[in-house]
Amino acid sequence: MSAPFVLAVPSKGRLQENTEAFFARAGLKLSKAGGARDYRGTIAGLDNVEVAYLSASEIASQLARGFAHLGVTGEDLVRENIADADKRVSLIEGLGFGYADVVVAVPQAWIDVRTMADLDDVTTGFREQHHMRMRVATKFVNLTRGFFQAHGITDYRIVESAGATEGAPAAGSAELIVDITTTGATLAANGLRVLDDGTILRSQANLVASKGADWSPQARETARVILDHIAARARANKYREVRTRFRQCDAALLGEAHSRYGVEAPFGGPTSSGMLTLHCPPGQLYALASFLREHGAETVSVVSLDYVFDRENPLFAKLAAFLGQ
Numbered sequence: 130m131s132a133p134f135v136l137a138v139p140s141k142g143r144l145q146e147n148t149e150a151f152f153a154r155a156g157l158k159l160s161k162a163g164g165a166r167d168y169r170g171t172i173a174g175l176d177n178v179e180v181a182y183l184s185a186s187e188i189a190s191q192l193a194r195g196f197a198h199l200g201v202t203g204e205d206l207v208r209e210n211i212a213d214a215d216k217r218v219s220l221i222e223g224l225g226f227g228y229a230d231v232v233v234a235v236p237q238a239w240i241d242v243r244t245m246a247d248l249d250d251v252t253t254g255f256r257e258q259h260h261m262r263m264r265v266a267t268k269f270v271n272l273t274r275g276f277f278q279a280h281g282i283t284d285y286r287i288v289e290s291a292g293a294t295e296g297a298p299a300a301g302s303a304e305l306i307v308d309i310t311t312t313g314a315t316l317a318a319n320g321l322r323v324l325d326d327g328t329i330l331r332s333q334a335n336l337v338a339s340k341g342a343d344w345s346p347q348a349r350e351t352a353r354v355i356l357d358h359i360a361a362r363a364r365a366n367k368y369r370e371v372r373t374r375f376r377q378c379d380a381a382l383l384g385e386a387h388s389r390y391g392v393e394a395p396f397g398g399p400t401s402s403g404m405l406t407l408h409c410p411p412g413q414l415y416a417l418a419s420f421l422r423e424h425g426a427e428t429v430s431v432v433s434l435d436y437v438f439d440r441e442n443p444l445f446a447k448l449a450a451f452l453g454q
């Protein structure tokens with residue numbers, strides 16, 4: 130049997146729950162044969178796939194090394210942990226969870242420091258006054274260096290933090306921090322404020338592909354099947370199916386529905402008896418139903434879609450383009 134296809138997913142916390150729910154919605158059920166403490170699993174119905182449960186930061190490293198074909202992890206960890214990330218991995222799709230901003234935050238008491246330019250001014254003054262460089266506590270060492278360099282700030286020093294970074298200024302181990310924030314509650318509780326232009330990255334969980342993995346024809350085929358499920362579910366989520374039947378329906382009316390409401394006609398125009406199936410963005414349903422009735426429809430029904438399989442799969446196309454032929 131050939132080497133397995135490896136899908137790396139987060140092993141704990143919010144990201145694990147959201148990732149499992151995401152794959153389940155796409156019709157891919159992840160399961161751990163050995164129970165919750167088993168860090169290897171399978172996908173029901175897909176042979177030769179090994180699900181590797183790892184910490185989110187470890188997933189970024191494994192993808193960089195080619196030890197996993199696909200993985201789910203935060204963009205922040207990809208950018209922080211992988212040098213030349215865009216050459217070694219491809220962010221196939223944002224998954225709509227695990228949102229977190231990587232930000233530069235300073236003590237609220239620094240009322241004159243609102244922007245990175247202000248920070249540049251005070252770092253220089255600080256060095257002259259204290260004969261040491263201002264300290265930035267963070268675990269995002271690479272993102273911090275890149276961002277500070279882009280803003281021309283050089284008079285600082287990084288203090289690597291393993292956790293509870295927001296506590297560093299109050300504890301006296303750093304003057305400011307770079308860390309992730311979601312609701313802002315932890316920053317506020319520690320008397321810190323984000324600089325106006327201090328957002329380094331808006332991160333979310335992503336489906337990430339590795340360039341260096343063993344992309345045998347069989348591995349590509351497995352990726353195609355997985356991405357096909359995901360794309361079909363994503364397409365289904367974007368629309369509701371609308372059905373109606375009325376004689377006055379013609380191409381001009383469909384054209385108008387398309388331009389006004391973003392409606393698609395996946396199976397073409399009305400049948401000879403006037404039956405029509407449309408896909409409509411959820412926010413436009415009522416407007417579309419009103420429009421159709423104004424033009425002669427007696428009844429308009431709407432149902433949710435589970436999957437919409439298209440011949441073209443934009444996710445696999447992106448992977449194939451990244452991997453080359």
Ligand SMILES: Nc1ncnc2c1ncn2[C@@H]1O[C@H](COP(=O)(O)OP(=O)(O)OP(=O)(O)O)[C@@H](O)[C@H]1O
Nearest residue numbers: 142184185186187202203205206227228229311332
């Ligand atoms: N409020 C949040 N706190 C922490 N991480 C979050 C939050 N919201 C989203 N994330 C994302 O979750 C990922 C980090 O997950 P997690 O803390 O489980 O991994 P880890 O850092 O590898 O593990 P550990 O913290 O045990 O070292 C990052 O991509 C981060 O952006």
Ligand SMILES: O=P(O)(O)OC[C@H]1O[C@H](OP(=O)(O)OP(=O)(O)O)[C@H](O)[C@@H]1O
Nearest residue numbers: 292293295309310311312313314315316
């Ligand atoms: O802006 P907020 O909504 O307050 O969230 C941000 C905080 O949440 C995370 O910590 P978490 O408690 O998850 O622990 P961790 O650092 O070990 O991941 C993160 O490290 C921040 O400290």
Ligand SMILES: [Mg+2]
Nearest residue numbers: 142185186292
């Ligand atoms: Mg963490």
